[in-house]
Amino acid sequence: MENNEHKISIEELYERLGSSARGLAGAQARERRLRFGPNILEEKEKRPVIIWFGRHLVNFFAILLWIGAALAFAAERLSPGGGNLYIGIALSVVVVLNALFTFIQEYESEKIIESFRKMMPLRIEVLRDGARKEALAGEIVPGDIVFLKEGDRVPADGRLIAENALRVDHSSLTGESEPQLRTLQCTHEKILESRNMVFSGTLVQSGDGAALVYGTGMNTQLGGIAKLTKETVTVVSPLRKEINYFIRVISTIAIVLGIIFFALGYLSGNRLMASIIFAIGIIVANVPEGLLPTVSLCLGMASKRMARKKALIKRLESVETLGSTTVICTDKTGTITENRVSVNTVVVGLEERNVHEEGIREMPGMEALLDISVLCNNARLDEKGRAHGDPTEGALLLFAGGLAEAGRIRRASERLKEYPFDSNTKMMVTVNRSEQGTASHLKGAPEVVIEKCDRVLIDGRAVEMSQADRDRIMRYYRRLSSRGERVLGLAYMEGDDVTVNRFVFAALAGMIDPPRKEIPEAVSKCKTAGIKVVMITGDYSLTAEAVARRAGVIGRGRANVMTGAELDRTGDEALREFLKKDDIIFARVSPGNKLRIVKVLQSMGEVVTVTGDGVNDAPALKNADMGVAMGVAGTEVAKEAADMILLDDNFASIVNAIEEGRTAFSNIKKFIAYILTSNVPEIWPFIAFVLLGIPLPLTVVLILSIDLGTDLLPALGLGVETPEVDVMKRPPRPRDERLLTPSLLLMSYGVFGMIQAAAGFFSYFAVLYMGGWGWGQPLAQTDPLYLRAVTAFFSSIVVCQVANVQICRTRTESIFKKGFLSNRLVLLGIFFELALLMNIVYNPYSHALFGTRGLTLLELCLPVPFALLIFFGDEMRKALIRRGNLFVSRYLSW
Numbered sequence: 001m002e003n004n005e006h007k008i009s010i011e012e013l014y015e016r017l018g019s020s021a022r023g024l025a026g027a028q029a030r031e032r033r034l035r036f037g038p039n040i041l042e043e044k045e046k047r048p049v050i051i052w053f054g055r056h057l058v059n060f061f062a063i064l065l066w067i068g069a070a071l072a073f074a075a076e077r078l079s080p081g082g083g084n085l086y087i088g089i090a091l092s093v094v095v096v097l098n099a100l101f102t103f104i105q106e107y108e109s110e111k112i113i114e115s116f117r118k119m120m121p122l123r124i125e126v127l128r129d130g131a132r133k134e135a136l137a138g139e140i141v142p143g144d145i146v147f148l149k150e151g152d153r154v155p156a157d158g159r160l161i162a163e164n165a166l167r168v169d170h171s172s173l174t175g176e177s178e179p180q181l182r183t184l185q186c187t188h189e190k191i192l193e194s195r196n197m198v199f200s201g202t203l204v205q206s207g208d209g210a211a212l213v214y215g216t217g218m219n220t221q222l223g224g225i226a227k228l229t230k231e232t233v234t235v236v237s238p239l240r241k242e243i244n245y246f247i248r249v250i251s252t253i254a255i256v257l258g259i260i261f262f263a264l265g266y267l268s269g270n271r272l273m274a275s276i277i278f279a280i281g282i283i284v285a286n287v288p289e290g291l292l293p294t295v296s297l298c299l300g301m302a303s304k305r306m307a308r309k310k311a312l313i314k315r316l317e318s319v320e321t322l323g324s325t326t327v328i329c330t331d332k333t334g335t336i337t338e339n340r341v342s343v344n345t346v347v348v349g350l351e352e353r354n355v356h357e358e359g360i361r362e363m364p365g366m367e368a369l370l371d372i373s374v375l376c377n378n379a380r381l382d383e384k385g386r387a388h389g390d391p392t393e394g395a396l397l398l399f400a401g402g403l404a405e406a407g408r409i410r411r412a413s414e415r416l417k418e419y420p421f422d423s424n425t426k427m428m429v430t431v432n433r434s435e436q437g438t439a440s441h442l443k444g445a446p447e448v449v450i451e452k453c454d455r456v457l458i459d460g461r462a463v464e465m466s467q468a469d470r471d472r473i474m475r476y477y478r479r480l481s482s483r484g485e486r487v488l489g490l491a492y493m494e495g496d497d498v499t500v501n502r503f504v505f506a507a508l509a510g511m512i513d514p515p516r517k518e519i520p521e522a523v524s525k526c527k528t529a530g531i532k533v534v535m536i537t538g539d540y541s542l543t544a545e546a547v548a549r550r551a552g553v554i555g556r557g558r559a560n561v562m563t564g565a566e567l568d569r570t571g572d573e574a575l576r577e578f579l580k581k582d583d584i585i586f587a588r589v590s591p592g593n594k595l596r597i598v599k600v601l602q603s604m605g606e607v608v609t610v611t612g613d614g615v616n617d618a619p620a621l622k623n624a625d626m627g628v629a630m631g632v633a634g635t636e637v638a639k640e641a642a643d644m645i646l647l648d649d650n651f652a653s654i655v656n657a658i659e660e661g662r663t664a665f666s667n668i669k670k671f672i673a674y675i676l677t678s679n680v681p682e683i684w685p686f687i688a689f690v691l692l693g694i695p696l697p698l699t700v701v702l703i704l705s706i707d708l709g710t711d712l713l714p715a716l717g718l719g720v721e722t723p724e725v726d727v728m729k730r731p732p733r734p735r736d737e738r739l740l741t742p743s744l745l746l747m748s749y750g751v752f753g754m755i756q757a758a759a760g761f762f763s764y765f766a767v768l769y770m771g772g773w774g775w776g777q778p779l780a781q782t783d784p785l786y787l788r789a790v791t792a793f794f795s796s797i798v799v800c801q802v803a804n805v806q807i808c809r810t811r812t813e814s815i816f817k818k819g820f821l822s823n824r825l826v827l828l829g830i831f832f833e834l835a836l837l838m839n840i841v842y843n844p845y846s847h848a849l850f851g852t853r854g855l856t857l858l859e860l861c862l863p864v865p866f867a868l869l870i871f872f873g874d875e876m877r878k879a880l881i882r883r884g885n886l887f888v889s890r891y892l893s894w
Contacts, residue, residue, distance in 0.1 A: 323661025449489030680753025
């Protein structure tokens with residue numbers, strides 16, 4: 001169907017739709033329901049919950065852990081009582097918990113389409129068989145005539161055939177802030193801006209009318225946005241990509257080592273059972289079983305801190321996405337500005353005055369300005385003196401109400417007719433009747449208003465307007481605009497023939513919607529952090545540029561401005577070149593425009609954060625790396641599509657959240673370094689067991705007690721570490737920067753992990769030799785000396801991890817400067833770690849479960865020199881980095 005329903009005659013539209021002024025017959029409506037389907041927004045085909053959840057139990061990481069659990073259960077069956085049952089259960093629980101976490105994240109995103117459905121009305125009056133009847137909104141079909149009244153949600157897209165002071169709020173669909181007066185005439189080339197149309201999901205604010213339905217369900221403007229949103233692929237967060245990569249690398253290492261050393265053990269003459277246990281040990285030692293729960297809890301803590309800063313995170317992984325943001329595409333009104341428009345300057349009698357000056361009420365010509373401000377205005381004041389309606393008209397009404405009694409002015413002049421503001425005419429005219437007679441009042445774009453005038457008000461008298469007067473008014477207009485004020489011209493005329501250009505120019509009114517006070521500092525922070533800020537707004541380009549300058553979004557140079565119409569004519573390659581520039585503004589954009597900008601930025605390798613508040617913003621919010629909805633002014637659709645909701649609609653809150661996001665990524669890297677370090681002393685006992693033929697120095701049960709016990713709480717402590725001083729002075733991390741970098745692997749596996757392994761073997765052999773053991777002597781698995789040696793190896797790892805968690809708290813800053821006591825959760829983690837160690841070493845009930853025995857104080861202190869080496873060695877490394885040592889900075893900085 002052609003997209004010209006607003007232009008053709010109503011008779012032609014009736015013919016096209018096979019309808020008439022009597023509406024449809026009941027039989028026709030039933031037939032069309034079968035042909036067009038119900039008037040609802042379609043859902044994606046729903047997967048059964050069990051299948052949806054189940055697929056998270058068979059991903060790469062899960063399969064690896066299932067293999068480990070299966071081997072453990074098999075070992076328990078072949079050799080009961082060896083503790084392998086607990087290992088199998090523990091690994092199975094980890095898989096289920098990880099799957100549950102991922103499932104919950106995806107389930108939340110499926111709610112988006114439901115929020116569109118909430119915008120549809122339940123019942124509506126419709127004309128069937130020539131009579132008005134009530135019908136379910138879902139039963140409306142093309143060709144129906146529906147009746148609209150105040151408070152109704154429009155059930156479908158339609159062309160008006162009758163209206164009585166009908167106003168419809170299109171803000172959720174088009175971004176227009178003012179409820180627009182409808183008319184029966186086509187007023188614009190674009191269907192969305194023509195006032196003879198109504199659209200599905202919009203709200204009738206006042207008046208009543210009737211419309212001929214031409215589009216239902218997914219064939220509406222709202223349905224198009226819903227379809228665009230539904231088909232938009234949810235972007236995988238950078239953190240999820242990094243964790244998936246990390247898991248693949250670590251899991252591959254585990255599998256390869258498990259297979260190799262299983263084969264070596266079996267070929268060297270070990271029993272099958274011993275080789276299986278060995279393979280389990282290698283897998284369990286390499287795989288960080290607590291990684292996903294730890295990451296989740298860490299991000300959860302970060303999200304709570306962000307909530308206290310007015311930023312509510314819906315998807316935990318989005319915390320880190322913010323930290324890697326390279327471009328913020330932000331709205332203007334309410335996000336950059338306070339959304340509090342007020343009159344700041346007036347030009348009356350060709351003289352400029354600030355509205356706060358004393359004596360302004362007595363200025364000649366002020367009476368006319370106040371009359372026009374009140375009468376050519378559809379805003380209203382409530383009992384508390386607050387304005388409701390279009391912010392610009394509200395500002396004029398509040399200004400006039402502060403100097404005169406607005407209610408008295410309105411009561412004295414009955415409105416006879418209104419010519420509403422239109423983007424083509426750029427003006428609004430009302431005709432009013434009072435005791436003095438009939439008069440017309442005009443407000444609009446100054447250049448348009450001037451063209452309608454042949455006289456100007458000077459010293460309270462209307463005199464003929466000369467060209468010099470016109471030039472002077474335009475100079476005032478440019479001066480006010482250059483200060484970021486939105487300027488309206490106001491004029492009046494006796495009589496009601498508004499087609500003639502015989503108005504009297506009364507005044508200019510300059511209004512400001514000031515940027516929030518904290519915005520310039522927030523934008524400056526972004527620029528220091530290497531983040532580009534792009535303004536995307538539905539407002540006009542001049543207004544957008546002025547606000548952007550005052551907020552610091554653009555500098556002193558020339559702004560690079562592109563309108564939605566220009567964007568439609570611009571190819572992707574040219575758009576990429578435009579987006580490489582600085583000081584960018586997109587004005588008068590459509591939902592498709594906004595989505596396209598996001599996609600092109602992403603194709604350039606940018607990590608994009610987008611703000612939005614309306615239904616029309618939903619596709620861009622969903623497709624962006626980070627969608628940010630407004631919590632105060634935002635629609636439910638926008639909030640559902642977004643990853644984060646600003647509780648105060650403030651751009652500065654985004655910047656605060658970015659700082660938290662950067663800190664979160666740094667902290668995740670810190671505890672990955674922490675948990676990887678203990679992998680080395682967990683793996684080497686099994687390698688030594690096969691290659692050297694010594695008794696196994698560490699059991700699988702003790703490895704799990706480290707990964708899921710002693711390491712977990714200190715790792716969480718690293719997750720809440722406060723940011724280092726330069727966190728917002730560094731550029732965004734590159735998209736290809738890995739959590740698992742070569743330098744991190746070198747430090748964890750090649751340096752500190754090896755020191756921990758050396759500590760473990762030193763303690764293990766020291767206990768054995770002090771107990772009378774000699775090389776090559778056999779040791780039974782139940783021998784108390786062997787159990788004490790294993791306990792010593794385990795305790796060495798825990799003691800060294802105490803030093804390791806302290807060095808991991810900072811990447812370059814000295815821990816002495818940071819403070820040993822500044823992170824209470826790390827201190828609690830160390831206390832818990834040592835308490836668990838004492839329990840495993842000295843509790844007789846734990847001896848049976850973990851296969852351990854008590855140690856002497858000397859034996860417990862054997863790894864302390866190695867722990868000190870780790871601590872002071874890293875302090876030296878950080879000192880060299882701070883002094884600019886290139887070798888250390890490049891190869892030993894993680």
